[in-house]
Amino acid sequence: MEELEIIKKLKNGDEDTFRMVVQRYSRMVLNCSYKFLRNKESAEDLTQEVFLEVYESVKTFRADSKLSTWIYRIAVTKSLNHLKSMKRKKRFAVLVSIFGKDDSVKDIPLADSIAPDKELENKDRARILAWALDKLPDNQRVAFTLSKYDEMSYEEISSIMKTSISSVESLIHRAKTNLKKKLYNYYKKHL
Amino acid sequence: MKNLKENQILGEVEKTLLSFDNDSVLEENPFLYTRIKAEKDIRNSRSKKNFALRFGFSQALVLLILLINIVTVVYYYERNAKQNMQDKLVLELRHDFQIEQSQSSF
Structure with a gap:
Protein backbone atom coordinates (compact mmCIF):
# COMPACT_ATOMS: atom_id res chain seq x y z
CA MET A 1 0.00 0.00 0.00
CA GLU A 2 1.35 3.44 -0.86
CA GLU A 3 2.09 5.85 1.95
CA LEU A 4 -0.43 8.46 0.86
CA GLU A 5 -3.11 5.80 0.71
CA ILE A 6 -2.15 4.61 4.19
CA ILE A 7 -2.43 8.17 5.53
CA LYS A 8 -5.79 8.63 3.81
CA LYS A 9 -7.13 5.41 5.30
CA LEU A 10 -5.76 6.31 8.72
CA LYS A 11 -7.52 9.65 8.52
CA ASN A 12 -10.75 7.80 7.77
CA GLY A 13 -10.25 5.74 10.93
CA ASP A 14 -9.60 2.45 9.13
CA GLU A 15 -8.79 -0.11 11.86
CA ASP A 16 -6.94 -2.58 9.61
CA THR A 17 -4.61 0.14 8.34
CA PHE A 18 -3.99 1.30 11.88
CA ARG A 19 -3.14 -2.25 12.92
CA MET A 20 -0.75 -2.49 9.97
CA VAL A 21 0.93 0.79 10.94
CA VAL A 22 1.34 -0.42 14.54
CA GLN A 23 2.87 -3.68 13.33
CA ARG A 24 5.17 -1.93 10.87
CA TYR A 25 6.53 0.80 13.14
CA SER A 26 6.22 -0.51 16.70
CA ARG A 27 9.73 -1.97 16.89
CA MET A 28 11.18 1.27 15.55
CA VAL A 29 9.27 3.37 18.11
CA LEU A 30 10.08 0.98 20.97
CA ASN A 31 13.82 1.02 20.30
CA CYS A 32 13.89 4.76 19.70
CA SER A 33 12.11 5.41 23.02
CA TYR A 34 14.39 2.95 24.77
CA LYS A 35 17.44 4.89 23.59
CA PHE A 36 16.09 7.90 25.45
CA LEU A 37 14.49 6.30 28.50
CA ARG A 38 16.88 3.37 29.11
CA ASN A 39 14.02 1.40 30.62
CA LYS A 40 12.11 -1.31 28.78
CA GLU A 41 8.79 -1.00 30.62
CA SER A 42 8.69 2.78 30.23
CA ALA A 43 9.62 2.44 26.55
CA GLU A 44 6.76 -0.05 26.03
CA ASP A 45 4.26 2.25 27.74
CA LEU A 46 5.51 5.16 25.71
CA THR A 47 5.20 3.16 22.47
CA GLN A 48 1.55 2.62 23.30
CA GLU A 49 1.12 6.35 23.96
CA VAL A 50 2.82 7.19 20.66
CA PHE A 51 0.40 5.07 18.62
CA LEU A 52 -2.60 6.45 20.48
CA GLU A 53 -1.34 9.92 19.58
CA VAL A 54 -0.85 8.80 15.95
CA TYR A 55 -4.45 7.57 15.85
CA GLU A 56 -5.83 10.71 17.44
CA SER A 57 -3.80 13.32 15.54
CA VAL A 58 -3.44 11.79 12.10
CA LYS A 59 -6.28 14.07 10.95
CA THR A 60 -3.97 17.06 11.46
CA PHE A 61 -0.99 15.40 9.71
CA ARG A 62 -0.40 17.26 6.44
CA ALA A 63 1.85 14.57 4.94
CA ASP A 64 4.66 17.09 4.38
CA SER A 65 7.12 14.49 5.70
CA LYS A 66 7.28 10.71 5.64
CA LEU A 67 4.88 8.92 7.99
CA SER A 68 7.82 7.25 9.74
CA THR A 69 9.47 10.66 10.32
CA TRP A 70 6.26 12.02 11.82
CA ILE A 71 5.95 8.97 14.10
CA TYR A 72 9.61 9.35 15.14
CA ARG A 73 8.96 13.01 15.93
CA ILE A 74 6.06 12.05 18.21
CA ALA A 75 8.21 9.38 19.88
CA VAL A 76 11.08 11.81 20.48
CA THR A 77 8.79 14.55 21.85
CA LYS A 78 7.02 12.11 24.15
CA SER A 79 10.34 10.64 25.33
CA LEU A 80 11.69 14.09 26.20
CA ASN A 81 8.46 14.98 28.00
CA HIS A 82 8.63 11.73 29.92
CA LEU A 83 12.22 12.46 30.94
CA LYS A 84 11.23 15.96 32.07
CA SER A 85 8.39 14.63 34.19
CA MET A 86 10.75 12.03 35.70
CA LYS A 87 13.18 14.83 36.55
CA ARG A 88 10.38 16.78 38.24
CA LYS A 89 9.43 13.71 40.27
CA LYS A 90 13.04 13.19 41.30
CA ARG A 91 13.36 16.82 42.32
CA PHE A 92 10.25 16.40 44.46
CA ALA A 93 11.72 13.23 45.94
CA VAL A 94 14.87 15.14 46.83
CA LEU A 95 12.75 17.73 48.62
CA VAL A 96 10.87 15.02 50.48
CA SER A 97 14.12 13.37 51.51
CA ILE A 98 15.51 16.71 52.73
CA PHE A 99 12.54 17.07 55.02
CA GLY A 100 13.20 13.57 56.28
CA LYS A 101 9.99 11.88 55.18
CA ASP A 102 11.50 9.46 52.70
CA ASP A 103 14.85 8.49 51.27
CA SER A 104 13.79 7.27 47.84
CA VAL A 105 16.44 9.08 45.81
CA LYS A 106 18.66 6.07 45.65
CA ASP A 107 18.40 5.72 41.90
CA ILE A 108 19.34 9.26 40.95
CA MET B 1 51.65 7.16 37.38
CA LYS B 2 49.80 10.30 36.39
CA ASN B 3 49.89 9.22 32.75
CA LEU B 4 48.54 5.81 33.65
CA LYS B 5 45.55 7.30 35.43
CA GLU B 6 44.94 9.69 32.53
CA ASN B 7 44.95 6.75 30.11
CA GLN B 8 42.61 4.80 32.37
CA ILE B 9 40.19 7.73 32.48
CA LEU B 10 40.27 8.19 28.70
CA GLY B 11 39.74 4.45 28.26
CA GLU B 12 36.70 4.51 30.53
CA VAL B 13 35.29 7.53 28.68
CA GLU B 14 35.61 5.70 25.35
CA LYS B 15 34.10 2.50 26.74
CA THR B 16 31.20 4.44 28.24
CA LEU B 17 30.51 6.21 24.97
CA LEU B 18 30.65 2.90 23.13
CA SER B 19 28.21 1.32 25.59
CA PHE B 20 25.49 3.23 23.78
CA ASP B 21 26.16 1.23 20.61
CA ASN B 22 26.03 -2.11 22.40
CA ASP B 23 22.31 -1.97 23.12
CA SER B 24 20.51 -5.07 21.95
CA VAL B 25 17.46 -4.54 19.75
CA LEU B 26 14.26 -4.85 21.76
CA GLU B 27 11.44 -7.00 20.44
CA GLU B 28 8.02 -5.41 20.42
CA ASN B 29 5.26 -6.76 22.63
CA PRO B 30 3.06 -9.10 20.49
CA PHE B 31 -0.01 -7.82 22.34
CA LEU B 32 0.79 -4.18 21.69
CA TYR B 33 -2.06 -3.66 19.23
CA THR B 34 -4.53 -5.32 21.63
CA ARG B 35 -3.33 -3.05 24.43
CA ILE B 36 -3.64 0.02 22.22
CA LYS B 37 -7.13 -1.00 21.11
CA ALA B 38 -8.23 -1.57 24.72
CA GLU B 39 -6.88 1.84 25.76
CA LYS B 40 -8.53 3.45 22.73
CA ASP B 41 -11.89 1.93 23.72
CA ILE B 42 -11.50 3.11 27.32
CA ARG B 43 -10.70 6.64 26.11
CA ASN B 44 -13.65 6.58 23.71
CA SER B 45 -16.13 5.53 26.36
CA ARG B 46 -14.61 8.06 28.76
CA SER B 47 -14.96 10.86 26.23
CA LYS B 48 -18.57 9.80 25.52
CA LYS B 49 -19.30 9.86 29.25
CA ASN B 50 -17.60 13.23 29.55
CA PHE B 51 -19.64 14.55 26.64
CA ALA B 52 -22.88 13.34 28.26
CA LEU B 53 -21.84 14.89 31.58
CA ARG B 54 -20.89 18.19 29.95
CA PHE B 55 -24.13 18.21 27.95
CA GLY B 56 -26.19 17.54 31.08
CA PHE B 57 -24.34 20.20 33.03
CA SER B 58 -24.80 22.83 30.31
CA GLN B 59 -28.53 22.02 30.08
CA ALA B 60 -28.88 22.38 33.85
CA LEU B 61 -26.97 25.66 33.74
CA VAL B 62 -29.23 27.08 31.00
CA LEU B 63 -32.32 26.03 32.97
CA LEU B 64 -30.95 27.66 36.12
CA ILE B 65 -30.26 30.92 34.28
CA LEU B 66 -33.76 30.87 32.78
CA LEU B 67 -35.26 30.22 36.20
CA ILE B 68 -33.34 33.11 37.74
CA ASN B 69 -34.56 35.38 34.94
CA ILE B 70 -38.18 34.34 35.39
CA VAL B 71 -38.01 34.81 39.16
CA THR B 72 -36.45 38.26 38.66
CA VAL B 73 -39.15 39.33 36.18
CA VAL B 74 -41.98 38.08 38.41
CA TYR B 75 -40.47 39.74 41.46
CA TYR B 76 -40.03 43.02 39.54
CA TYR B 77 -43.64 43.08 38.30
CA GLU B 78 -45.05 42.15 41.71
CA ARG B 79 -43.03 44.91 43.34
CA ASN B 80 -44.14 47.38 40.71
CA ALA B 81 -47.78 46.41 41.15
CA LYS B 82 -47.49 46.81 44.93
CA GLN B 83 -45.87 50.21 44.51
CA ASN B 84 -48.61 51.31 42.10
CA MET B 85 -51.30 50.22 44.52
CA GLN B 86 -49.61 52.09 47.36
CA ASP B 87 -49.33 55.25 45.24
CA LYS B 88 -52.96 54.95 44.24
CA LEU B 89 -54.03 54.50 47.87
CA VAL B 90 -51.98 57.51 48.93
CA LEU B 91 -53.60 59.63 46.22
CA GLU B 92 -57.09 58.47 47.18
CA LEU B 93 -56.47 59.17 50.88
CA ARG B 94 -55.03 62.53 50.02
CA HIS B 95 -58.07 63.28 47.94
CA ASP B 96 -60.52 61.98 50.63
CA PHE B 97 -58.97 63.95 53.46
CA GLN B 98 -58.06 66.89 51.23
CA ILE B 99 -54.44 66.97 52.24
CA GLU B 100 -52.14 69.30 50.35
CA GLN B 101 -48.88 68.01 48.87
CA SER B 102 -46.86 70.22 51.24
CA GLN B 103 -48.66 68.87 54.34
CA SER B 104 -48.12 65.29 53.43
CA SER B 105 -45.13 63.35 54.60
CA PHE B 106 -45.83 60.53 52.14
Whole structure:
Protein backbone atom coordinates (compact mmCIF):
# COMPACT_ATOMS: atom_id res chain seq x y z
CA MET A 1 0.00 0.00 0.00
CA GLU A 2 1.35 3.44 -0.86
CA GLU A 3 2.09 5.85 1.95
CA LEU A 4 -0.43 8.46 0.86
CA GLU A 5 -3.11 5.80 0.71
CA ILE A 6 -2.15 4.61 4.19
CA ILE A 7 -2.43 8.17 5.53
CA LYS A 8 -5.79 8.63 3.81
CA LYS A 9 -7.13 5.41 5.30
CA LEU A 10 -5.76 6.31 8.72
CA LYS A 11 -7.52 9.65 8.52
CA ASN A 12 -10.75 7.80 7.77
CA GLY A 13 -10.25 5.74 10.93
CA ASP A 14 -9.60 2.45 9.13
CA GLU A 15 -8.79 -0.11 11.86
CA ASP A 16 -6.94 -2.58 9.61
CA THR A 17 -4.61 0.14 8.34
CA PHE A 18 -3.99 1.30 11.88
CA ARG A 19 -3.14 -2.25 12.92
CA MET A 20 -0.75 -2.49 9.97
CA VAL A 21 0.93 0.79 10.94
CA VAL A 22 1.34 -0.42 14.54
CA GLN A 23 2.87 -3.68 13.33
CA ARG A 24 5.17 -1.93 10.87
CA TYR A 25 6.53 0.80 13.14
CA SER A 26 6.22 -0.51 16.70
CA ARG A 27 9.73 -1.97 16.89
CA MET A 28 11.18 1.27 15.55
CA VAL A 29 9.27 3.37 18.11
CA LEU A 30 10.08 0.98 20.97
CA ASN A 31 13.82 1.02 20.30
CA CYS A 32 13.89 4.76 19.70
CA SER A 33 12.11 5.41 23.02
CA TYR A 34 14.39 2.95 24.77
CA LYS A 35 17.44 4.89 23.59
CA PHE A 36 16.09 7.90 25.45
CA LEU A 37 14.49 6.30 28.50
CA ARG A 38 16.88 3.37 29.11
CA ASN A 39 14.02 1.40 30.62
CA LYS A 40 12.11 -1.31 28.78
CA GLU A 41 8.79 -1.00 30.62
CA SER A 42 8.69 2.78 30.23
CA ALA A 43 9.62 2.44 26.55
CA GLU A 44 6.76 -0.05 26.03
CA ASP A 45 4.26 2.25 27.74
CA LEU A 46 5.51 5.16 25.71
CA THR A 47 5.20 3.16 22.47
CA GLN A 48 1.55 2.62 23.30
CA GLU A 49 1.12 6.35 23.96
CA VAL A 50 2.82 7.19 20.66
CA PHE A 51 0.40 5.07 18.62
CA LEU A 52 -2.60 6.45 20.48
CA GLU A 53 -1.34 9.92 19.58
CA VAL A 54 -0.85 8.80 15.95
CA TYR A 55 -4.45 7.57 15.85
CA GLU A 56 -5.83 10.71 17.44
CA SER A 57 -3.80 13.32 15.54
CA VAL A 58 -3.44 11.79 12.10
CA LYS A 59 -6.28 14.07 10.95
CA THR A 60 -3.97 17.06 11.46
CA PHE A 61 -0.99 15.40 9.71
CA ARG A 62 -0.40 17.26 6.44
CA ALA A 63 1.85 14.57 4.94
CA ASP A 64 4.66 17.09 4.38
CA SER A 65 7.12 14.49 5.70
CA LYS A 66 7.28 10.71 5.64
CA LEU A 67 4.88 8.92 7.99
CA SER A 68 7.82 7.25 9.74
CA THR A 69 9.47 10.66 10.32
CA TRP A 70 6.26 12.02 11.82
CA ILE A 71 5.95 8.97 14.10
CA TYR A 72 9.61 9.35 15.14
CA ARG A 73 8.96 13.01 15.93
CA ILE A 74 6.06 12.05 18.21
CA ALA A 75 8.21 9.38 19.88
CA VAL A 76 11.08 11.81 20.48
CA THR A 77 8.79 14.55 21.85
CA LYS A 78 7.02 12.11 24.15
CA SER A 79 10.34 10.64 25.33
CA LEU A 80 11.69 14.09 26.20
CA ASN A 81 8.46 14.98 28.00
CA HIS A 82 8.63 11.73 29.92
CA LEU A 83 12.22 12.46 30.94
CA LYS A 84 11.23 15.96 32.07
CA SER A 85 8.39 14.63 34.19
CA MET A 86 10.75 12.03 35.70
CA LYS A 87 13.18 14.83 36.55
CA ARG A 88 10.38 16.78 38.24
CA LYS A 89 9.43 13.71 40.27
CA LYS A 90 13.04 13.19 41.30
CA ARG A 91 13.36 16.82 42.32
CA PHE A 92 10.25 16.40 44.46
CA ALA A 93 11.72 13.23 45.94
CA VAL A 94 14.87 15.14 46.83
CA LEU A 95 12.75 17.73 48.62
CA VAL A 96 10.87 15.02 50.48
CA SER A 97 14.12 13.37 51.51
CA ILE A 98 15.51 16.71 52.73
CA PHE A 99 12.54 17.07 55.02
CA GLY A 100 13.20 13.57 56.28
CA LYS A 101 9.99 11.88 55.18
CA ASP A 102 11.50 9.46 52.70
CA ASP A 103 14.85 8.49 51.27
CA SER A 104 13.79 7.27 47.84
CA VAL A 105 16.44 9.08 45.81
CA LYS A 106 18.66 6.07 45.65
CA ASP A 107 18.40 5.72 41.90
CA ILE A 108 19.34 9.26 40.95
CA PRO A 109 22.81 9.23 39.75
CA LEU A 110 25.56 6.94 39.95
CA ALA A 111 27.63 4.24 41.42
CA ASP A 112 30.60 5.42 43.38
CA SER A 113 32.92 2.77 42.14
CA ILE A 114 33.23 0.59 39.08
CA ALA A 115 31.82 -2.86 39.82
CA PRO A 116 34.12 -5.79 39.06
CA ASP A 117 31.44 -7.94 37.51
CA LYS A 118 31.16 -7.49 33.72
CA GLU A 119 27.39 -7.12 33.52
CA LEU A 120 27.30 -4.76 36.44
CA GLU A 121 30.12 -2.85 34.80
CA ASN A 122 28.06 -2.41 31.63
CA LYS A 123 25.01 -1.37 33.65
CA ASP A 124 27.13 1.14 35.51
CA ARG A 125 28.49 2.52 32.25
CA ALA A 126 24.97 2.81 30.87
CA ARG A 127 23.88 4.67 33.99
CA ILE A 128 26.86 6.99 33.87
CA LEU A 129 26.19 7.70 30.20
CA ALA A 130 22.50 8.32 30.94
CA TRP A 131 23.52 10.79 33.64
CA ALA A 132 25.88 12.59 31.24
CA LEU A 133 23.23 12.64 28.49
CA ASP A 134 20.78 14.07 30.96
CA LYS A 135 23.03 17.09 31.38
CA LEU A 136 23.01 17.92 27.66
CA PRO A 137 20.63 20.45 26.11
CA ASP A 138 17.59 18.75 24.53
CA ASN A 139 18.57 19.36 20.90
CA GLN A 140 22.09 17.97 21.39
CA ARG A 141 20.70 15.00 23.22
CA VAL A 142 18.13 14.24 20.51
CA ALA A 143 20.66 14.60 17.68
CA PHE A 144 23.23 12.41 19.43
CA THR A 145 20.72 9.73 20.46
CA LEU A 146 19.17 9.51 17.00
CA SER A 147 22.60 9.37 15.37
CA LYS A 148 23.30 6.28 17.46
CA TYR A 149 20.04 4.74 16.34
CA ASP A 150 20.30 2.05 13.66
CA GLU A 151 21.46 3.50 10.37
CA MET A 152 19.62 6.77 10.73
CA SER A 153 21.06 9.28 8.30
CA TYR A 154 21.73 12.93 9.12
CA GLU A 155 19.06 13.79 6.57
CA GLU A 156 16.46 11.76 8.46
CA ILE A 157 17.55 13.25 11.77
CA SER A 158 17.30 16.76 10.32
CA SER A 159 13.82 15.95 9.05
CA ILE A 160 12.72 14.63 12.48
CA MET A 161 14.23 17.63 14.25
CA LYS A 162 12.99 20.08 11.60
CA THR A 163 16.43 21.58 11.16
CA SER A 164 19.23 21.61 8.56
CA ILE A 165 21.75 18.84 8.03
CA SER A 166 24.65 21.13 8.96
CA SER A 167 22.92 21.98 12.25
CA VAL A 168 22.53 18.28 12.98
CA GLU A 169 26.23 17.71 12.31
CA SER A 170 27.17 20.55 14.58
CA LEU A 171 24.76 19.40 17.32
CA ILE A 172 26.19 15.88 17.25
CA HIS A 173 29.75 17.20 17.35
CA ARG A 174 28.96 19.46 20.31
CA ALA A 175 27.09 16.65 22.07
CA LYS A 176 30.11 14.34 21.73
CA THR A 177 32.51 17.00 23.00
CA ASN A 178 30.28 17.81 25.97
CA LEU A 179 29.74 14.16 26.80
CA LYS A 180 33.47 13.47 26.72
CA LYS A 181 34.08 16.43 29.05
CA LYS A 182 31.43 15.33 31.51
CA LEU A 183 32.54 11.71 31.49
CA TYR A 184 36.17 12.73 31.88
CA ASN A 185 35.34 14.83 34.93
CA TYR A 186 33.22 12.05 36.36
CA TYR A 187 35.92 9.40 36.04
CA LYS A 188 38.58 11.80 37.28
CA LYS A 189 36.57 12.10 40.47
CA HIS A 190 35.56 8.48 40.88
CA LEU A 191 38.47 6.39 39.57
CA MET B 1 51.65 7.16 37.38
CA LYS B 2 49.80 10.30 36.39
CA ASN B 3 49.89 9.22 32.75
CA LEU B 4 48.54 5.81 33.65
CA LYS B 5 45.55 7.30 35.43
CA GLU B 6 44.94 9.69 32.53
CA ASN B 7 44.95 6.75 30.11
CA GLN B 8 42.61 4.80 32.37
CA ILE B 9 40.19 7.73 32.48
CA LEU B 10 40.27 8.19 28.70
CA GLY B 11 39.74 4.45 28.26
CA GLU B 12 36.70 4.51 30.53
CA VAL B 13 35.29 7.53 28.68
CA GLU B 14 35.61 5.70 25.35
CA LYS B 15 34.10 2.50 26.74
CA THR B 16 31.20 4.44 28.24
CA LEU B 17 30.51 6.21 24.97
CA LEU B 18 30.65 2.90 23.13
CA SER B 19 28.21 1.32 25.59
CA PHE B 20 25.49 3.23 23.78
CA ASP B 21 26.16 1.23 20.61
CA ASN B 22 26.03 -2.11 22.40
CA ASP B 23 22.31 -1.97 23.12
CA SER B 24 20.51 -5.07 21.95
CA VAL B 25 17.46 -4.54 19.75
CA LEU B 26 14.26 -4.85 21.76
CA GLU B 27 11.44 -7.00 20.44
CA GLU B 28 8.02 -5.41 20.42
CA ASN B 29 5.26 -6.76 22.63
CA PRO B 30 3.06 -9.10 20.49
CA PHE B 31 -0.01 -7.82 22.34
CA LEU B 32 0.79 -4.18 21.69
CA TYR B 33 -2.06 -3.66 19.23
CA THR B 34 -4.53 -5.32 21.63
CA ARG B 35 -3.33 -3.05 24.43
CA ILE B 36 -3.64 0.02 22.22
CA LYS B 37 -7.13 -1.00 21.11
CA ALA B 38 -8.23 -1.57 24.72
CA GLU B 39 -6.88 1.84 25.76
CA LYS B 40 -8.53 3.45 22.73
CA ASP B 41 -11.89 1.93 23.72
CA ILE B 42 -11.50 3.11 27.32
CA ARG B 43 -10.70 6.64 26.11
CA ASN B 44 -13.65 6.58 23.71
CA SER B 45 -16.13 5.53 26.36
CA ARG B 46 -14.61 8.06 28.76
CA SER B 47 -14.96 10.86 26.23
CA LYS B 48 -18.57 9.80 25.52
CA LYS B 49 -19.30 9.86 29.25
CA ASN B 50 -17.60 13.23 29.55
CA PHE B 51 -19.64 14.55 26.64
CA ALA B 52 -22.88 13.34 28.26
CA LEU B 53 -21.84 14.89 31.58
CA ARG B 54 -20.89 18.19 29.95
CA PHE B 55 -24.13 18.21 27.95
CA GLY B 56 -26.19 17.54 31.08
CA PHE B 57 -24.34 20.20 33.03
CA SER B 58 -24.80 22.83 30.31
CA GLN B 59 -28.53 22.02 30.08
CA ALA B 60 -28.88 22.38 33.85
CA LEU B 61 -26.97 25.66 33.74
CA VAL B 62 -29.23 27.08 31.00
CA LEU B 63 -32.32 26.03 32.97
CA LEU B 64 -30.95 27.66 36.12
CA ILE B 65 -30.26 30.92 34.28
CA LEU B 66 -33.76 30.87 32.78
CA LEU B 67 -35.26 30.22 36.20
CA ILE B 68 -33.34 33.11 37.74
CA ASN B 69 -34.56 35.38 34.94
CA ILE B 70 -38.18 34.34 35.39
CA VAL B 71 -38.01 34.81 39.16
CA THR B 72 -36.45 38.26 38.66
CA VAL B 73 -39.15 39.33 36.18
CA VAL B 74 -41.98 38.08 38.41
CA TYR B 75 -40.47 39.74 41.46
CA TYR B 76 -40.03 43.02 39.54
CA TYR B 77 -43.64 43.08 38.30
CA GLU B 78 -45.05 42.15 41.71
CA ARG B 79 -43.03 44.91 43.34
CA ASN B 80 -44.14 47.38 40.71
CA ALA B 81 -47.78 46.41 41.15
CA LYS B 82 -47.49 46.81 44.93
CA GLN B 83 -45.87 50.21 44.51
CA ASN B 84 -48.61 51.31 42.10
CA MET B 85 -51.30 50.22 44.52
CA GLN B 86 -49.61 52.09 47.36
CA ASP B 87 -49.33 55.25 45.24
CA LYS B 88 -52.96 54.95 44.24
CA LEU B 89 -54.03 54.50 47.87
CA VAL B 90 -51.98 57.51 48.93
CA LEU B 91 -53.60 59.63 46.22
CA GLU B 92 -57.09 58.47 47.18
CA LEU B 93 -56.47 59.17 50.88
CA ARG B 94 -55.03 62.53 50.02
CA HIS B 95 -58.07 63.28 47.94
CA ASP B 96 -60.52 61.98 50.63
CA PHE B 97 -58.97 63.95 53.46
CA GLN B 98 -58.06 66.89 51.23
CA ILE B 99 -54.44 66.97 52.24
CA GLU B 100 -52.14 69.30 50.35
CA GLN B 101 -48.88 68.01 48.87
CA SER B 102 -46.86 70.22 51.24
CA GLN B 103 -48.66 68.87 54.34
CA SER B 104 -48.12 65.29 53.43
CA SER B 105 -45.13 63.35 54.60
CA PHE B 106 -45.83 60.53 52.14
